[in-house]
Amino acid sequence: MKITDVEPIVLRVPEVDVSRADGTQDAFLVRVHTDEGVTGIGEADTSPYVARTMVEMPSSHAVARGLRELLVGESPLDVGRLWQLMFHGSDHYGRGGAALHTISAIDMALWDIAGKIAGVSVAELLGGRRAESVRVYASEVMPETPAGARAIAERAVERGYTALKLGWGPLGRDREHDVALVEAARAAVGEEPELMIDGGRAYTVESALDLLHAVEAARLYWFEEALQPDDVEGYALLSARSPVRLAAGEADAGIMPFRALAERGGIAVLQPDLGRCGGFTVARQIAELARERGVEVVPHCFSSGVLVAASLQFVASLDHPTFSEFSVADSPIASGLLAEPFVLRDGRLDVPRGPGLGVELDEELVDGLRAR
Numbered sequence: 001m002k003i004t005d006v007e008p009i010v011l012r013v014p015e016v017d018v019s020r021a022d023g024t025q026d027a028f029l030v031r032v033h034t035d036e037g038v039t040g041i042g043e044a045d046t047s048p049y050v051a052r053t054m055v056e057m058p059s060s061h062a063v064a065r066g067l068r069e070l071l072v073g074e075s076p077l078d079v080g081r082l083w084q085l086m087f088h089g090s091d092h093y094g095r096g097g098a099a100l101h102t103i104s105a106i107d108m109a110l111w112d113i114a115g116k117i118a119g120v121s122v123a124e125l126l127g128g129r130r131a132e133s134v135r136v137y138a139s140e141v142m143p144e145t146p147a148g149a150r151a152i153a154e155r156a157v158e159r160g161y162t163a164l165k166l167g168w169g170p171l172g173r174d175r176e177h178d179v180a181l182v183e184a185a186r187a188a189v190g191e192e193p194e195l196m197i198d199g200g201r202a203y204t205v206e207s208a209l210d211l212l213h214a215v216e217a218a219r220l221y222w223f224e225e226a227l228q229p230d231d232v233e234g235y236a237l238l239s240a241r242s243p244v245r246l247a248a249g250e251a252d253a254g255i256m257p258f259r260a261l262a263e264r265g266g267i268a269v270l271q272p273d274l275g276r277c278g279g280f281t282v283a284r285q286i287a288e289l290a291r292e293r294g295v296e297v298v299p300h301c302f303s304s305g306v307l308v309a310a311s312l313q314f315v316a317s318l319d320h321p322t323f324s325e326f327s328v329a330d331s332p333i334a335s336g337l338l339a340e341p342f343v344l345r346d347g348r349l350d351v352p353r354g355p356g357l358g359v360e361l362d363e364e365l366v367d368g369l370r371a372r
């Protein structure tokens with residue numbers, strides 16, 4: 001069995017508002033084709049045009065290779081070897097960032113193929129399904145006003161979510177306004193549901209502590225990305241004094257940054273994005289790390305249903321599945337793309353049972369959003 005093509009797919013909604021930290025306005029999918037007719041699908045949460053170029057471009061030299069060129073003719077079942085081939089082949093322009101995102105999408109597609117060939121879901125390939133459904137938290141950008149936060153929170157509860165995260169937007173500009181936003185969200189979701197806040201990297205150690213002490217009554221499940229992703233020393237200082245557990249990792253790729261966050265930064269919840277961290281091949285190393293260190297893993301997921309499926313497969317394979325993220329952004333990319341969209345039941349999503357990722361694209365919708 002050989003790879004015959006790696007097809008990059010760039011999607012984009014007609015109107016993009018670049019002022020919003022909303023990754024569901026465009027998307028990058030990849031389809032890996034084989035000579036036996038089996039195809040795999042994967043997704044990266046990245047800059048889609050950069051990713052497409054990395055797939056399509058001709059090689060510059062031995063360690064600056066185009067990814068399609070590297071993969072065509074190889075066996076898709078050699079997933080670990082192909083990961084290393086791509087990582088070393090992109091060394092000159094990669095080692096992180098968009099190159100690792102693009103590798104993540106291809107890795108995901110290779111695991112999808114491996115599952116289809118074996119006739120089992122990716123969760124089974126990763127070690128076994130410990131859950132048939134996963135609790136998801138609704139995730140949205142923090143609106144400008146407490147009334148806006150209330151409206152989102154009320155809608156989430158109405159739809160049956162048992163947990164909500166709001167983040168970025170106005171957070172970090174003004175302490176009193178932050179407190180009002182968090183309190184409004186807590187009041188609107190009620191006592192029971194979990195509430196997470198994503199600081200959107202807008203804080204210092206001191207300003208984060210200040211806010212977290214002021215909102216202790218809101219009982220946050222975690223406070224996410226208070227600081228810049230690389231500020232491991234800052235996270236160490238913050239976690240030593242924070243009354244709330246800290247979450248981070250959505251921007252990272254490869255196992256090393258996650259090791260630093262867990263071992264030195266005191267991060268209690270690691271948030272690899274399956275479409276950025278290096279795909280399932282790296283995510284399962286993060287699962288091992290989480291087992292060693294006793295930390296929680298809740299994948300970051302704010303893109304299409306392909307990434308949702310990958311995240312659910314991963315969470316289902318964890319020792320202690322808790323949550324997966326589910327974007328409730330108003331975007332055809334977040335809500336559509338799949339032939340059979342996910343249906344929320346009791347605040348949970350079923351882990352697809354079919355082989356591989358267990359999902360298929362709505363080809364008509366994908367074609368309609370395809371960007372040149």
Ligand SMILES: [Mg+2]
Nearest residue numbers: 198224225250
């Ligand atoms: Mg985040």
